[in-house]
Amino acid sequence: MNCRIVIADDDAMLRIGLKAMLPWTQYGYQIVGEAQDGREALELCRKYQPDILLTDMKMPETDGLEVLRILASWPQKPAVIVLSGYDEFSLVREAMRLGALDYLLKLELSPSRLLQCLQTVQQKMSRGQPEEQGAPAAISRERVLRNLISHFYVTDAEMDEALQRAGVRFETDEAYCMLLHAGDWFRFEDADEGETHTLQYSMENIAMEIASGCMTAYCVSGKTGELYLFAGLKAQYADRPALIRRTAYRLRDILRQYLDINCVIAIGSGTADAAGLSRAAGQAAEAMRRRFCLPTDGVLWWQDVSLLQPVSHNAAITRCSSELYAGLNTLDWERTERAFDTLTETLAHAQLSHAGMLQAAAELQNGVCECLERYGRTARQALSHSYRDLREILTLNSASDCIAWIKSMQEDIALFFSLEEQNAANDVVQQAIDIMEKRFAQPFSLRELADELQISPGYLSVRLKKQTGMNFSEYLMQIRLRKAQRMLRTTDKRIVDIAAQVGYPDQFYFSRLFKRATGMTPSEYRKQGGDA
Numbered sequence: 239m240n241c242r243i244v245i246a247d248d249d250a251m252l253r254i255g256l257k258a259m260l261p262w263t264q265y266g267y268q269i270v271g272e273a274q275d276g277r278e279a280l281e282l283c284r285k286y287q288p289d290i291l292l293t294d295m296k297m298p299e300t301d302g303l304e305v306l307r308i309l310a311s312w313p314q315k316p317a318v319i320v321l322s323g324y325d326e327f328s329l330v331r332e333a334m335r336l337g338a339l340d341y342l343l344k345l346e347l348s349p350s351r352l353l354q355c356l357q358t359v360q361q362k363m364s365r366g367q368p369e370e371q372g373a374p375a376a377i378s379r380e381r382v383l384r385n386l387i388s389h390f391y392v393t394d395a396e397m398d399e400a401l402q403r404a405g406v407r408f409e410t411d412e413a414y415c416m417l418l419h420a421g422d423w424f425r426f427e428d429a430d431e432g433e434t435h436t437l438q439y440s441m442e443n444i445a446m447e448i449a450s451g452c453m454t455a456y457c458v459s460g461k462t463g464e465l466y467l468f469a470g471l472k473a474q475y476a477d478r479p480a481l482i483r484r485t486a487y488r489l490r491d492i493l494r495q496y497l498d499i500n501c502v503i504a505i506g507s508g509t510a511d512a513a514g515l516s517r518a519a520g521q522a523a524e525a526m527r528r529r530f531c532l533p534t535d536g537v538l539w540w541q542d543v544s545l546l547q548p549v550s551h552n553a554a555i556t557r558c559s560s561e562l563y564a565g566l567n568t569l570d571w572e573r574t575e576r577a578f579d580t581l582t583e584t585l586a587h588a589q590l591s592h593a594g595m596l597q598a599a600a601e602l603q604n605g606v607c608e609c610l611e612r613y614g615r616t617a618r619q620a621l622s623h624s625y626r627d628l629r630e631i632l633t634l635n636s637a638s639d640c641i642a643w644i645k646s647m648q649e650d651i652a653l654f655f656s657l658e659e660q661n662a663a664n665d666v667v668q669q670a671i672d673i674m675e676k677r678f679a680q681p682f683s684l685r686e687l688a689d690e691l692q693i694s695p696g697y698l699s700v701r702l703k704k705q706t707g708m709n710f711s712e713y714l715m716q717i718r719l720r721k722a723q724r725m726l727r728t729t730d731k732r733i734v735d736i737a738a739q740v741g742y743p744d745q746f747y748f749s750r751l752f753k754r755a756t757g758m759t760p761s762e763y764r765k766q767g768g769d770a
Contacts, residue, residue: 240266241289242268243269243292244270244271244272244273244279245271246273246274246275246291246292246293246297246302247274248274248298250759257269259347260349265356270288271285275298276299276301276305279305283309288316291318291319294321302320303329306333306336310336317362318337318338319339319341319356320333320341321341322342322344323344339359382397382401398512408510409472410470412507413469413510414470414482414508415467415468415508415515415522416486416489416503416522417466419501419504419529420500420501421501421502438463441499442457442459442465444497445465448489449467449469449489452471452485453470453485454469454470455470468519469482482505483505486505500536502526505521505525506522506523506524521540525543527601529604530617531600532627552594554584555598559577559581559605563608563609566609569700571655574655575648585640586637586641588637595634596631599643602644603621603625603631613658613694613697613700620651620654624643624646658697666691666693667705667706671706673691674714675717678717678741679740684698684710684711716755718740718741718742719751719752719755719756721740722736722752726763726764727767737749
């Protein structure tokens with residue numbers, strides 16, 4: 239008897255892609271229904287009693303997590319496989335806790351991966367003993383490594399076994415983690431899904447090519463614009479730290495030369511097992527967070543940031559800092575100024591230990607500098623009077639010293655806002671919109687548009703978001719879809735031709751975007767006379 243499956247996803251093109259991905263009946267599967275939201279998925283499950291529900295996490299009406307909560311009360315329910323994006327691991331973790339047996343990443347979908355996932359779930363069903371809650375299934379090397387960096391596993395022993403099954407092995411007992419962070423953040427934020435995936439895939443290929451000469455290496459993408467490279471030197475190589483450092487510098491230079499990416503690389507080290515690799519990844523991430531406090535030429539070692547003693551965070555100061563970063567990220571000076579004032583007042587009464595004060599100071603500067611990086615400003619450019627490296631931060635002896643320093647930073651930020659407002663006097667956003675309206679059908683990037691307006695890409699992106707509520711790619715897509723809607727209403731051109739004329743040579747990608755924006759496919763929109 240065929241294993242019955244229901245597919246639930248609000249993206250019609252993804253449902254079509256899934257159905258076309260396998261000769262389902264040949265492998266013993268039968269798709270008995272497809273739903274565009276969670277409510278409809280539950281109705282189909284009641285009607286057809288499928289063996290497996292393949293469901294998206296984010297859907298209208300009822301999302302994937304709510305579907306799992308409702309299914310938990312059913313005496314007979316399907317096994318659930320959830321579909322997720324790269325940045326939805328918190329949702330995936332909750333889904334596994336609620337009873338999902340496995341998950342698939344949308345950008346990693348392939349016939350072999352889908353089939354292997356289905357077969358793994360069937361094996362769990364036949365045993366009648368689903369894996370322990372929260373435990374991941376090791377379907378691919380990329381997944382196992384992503385589970386490792388996100389701590390998406392129960393015990394080190396479980397992860398060691400998963401690493402072995404995925405073929406992650408090193409020739410020596412020592413391993414390293416290099417975390418690559420692309421400083422040109424706007425290239426990822428304002429690229430569409432396909433462009434972002436291509437750029438990260440190129441980073442992975444280059445990283446593996448450079449590392450494989452002297453290392454056994456494995457890589458996996460982190461959050462957007464970041465890549466984790468786990469590596470162990472081959473047994474014949476000595477002087478290991480020096481060789482790792484040279485490899486990192488070469489990787490930095492090659493990424494700049496071939497992809498035009500200004501990359502910072504942070505390095506952690508540990509033993510070549512789950513606990514050690516997790517520790518190395520954590521060290522690299524911590525070094526990356528502190529990169530603005532360190533004199534760096536693009537490569538950081540964990541030892542460089544270990545001068546700060548780790549202490550518990552103060553919740554009130556964390557809240558003040560988060561509000562400050564929100565003001566900076568939206569160019570909202572009133573919000574930023576209020577946050578600075580609240581922060582200094584909170585710090586004056588917090589009675590932090592000396593170590594806690596130093597940690598708060600270092601994290602504040604890092605957070606502020608990360609916000610400024612979005613505008614293409616370095617720490618030393620924007621914080622001309624208040625910037626301190628890590629050793630200088632360690633010379634802060636008291637809360638009053640720290641408060642005086644924060645007030646100096648506030649003055650630097652006030653000047654930064656003033657200069658940016660002067661730039662905005664030329665109404666660069668309207669100029670940018672005018673250019674996009676004229677050249678919407680041509681392929682061009684945020685960087686090219688910013689260069690033409692003689693401003694930084696980061697500043698243009700934030701200004702555009704503040705004034706229109708959309709970033710560059712979102713606003714350009716809105717223009718293109720609006721032009722397409724007009725052509726669908728007023729001409730009898732083929733949809734494939736309309737797609738090409740508004741800047742989308744891929745008709746299926748165009749249809750997917752159009753459906754997301756209007757709730758209808760282009761053909762449905764045309765049939766209904768353009769009533770969206």
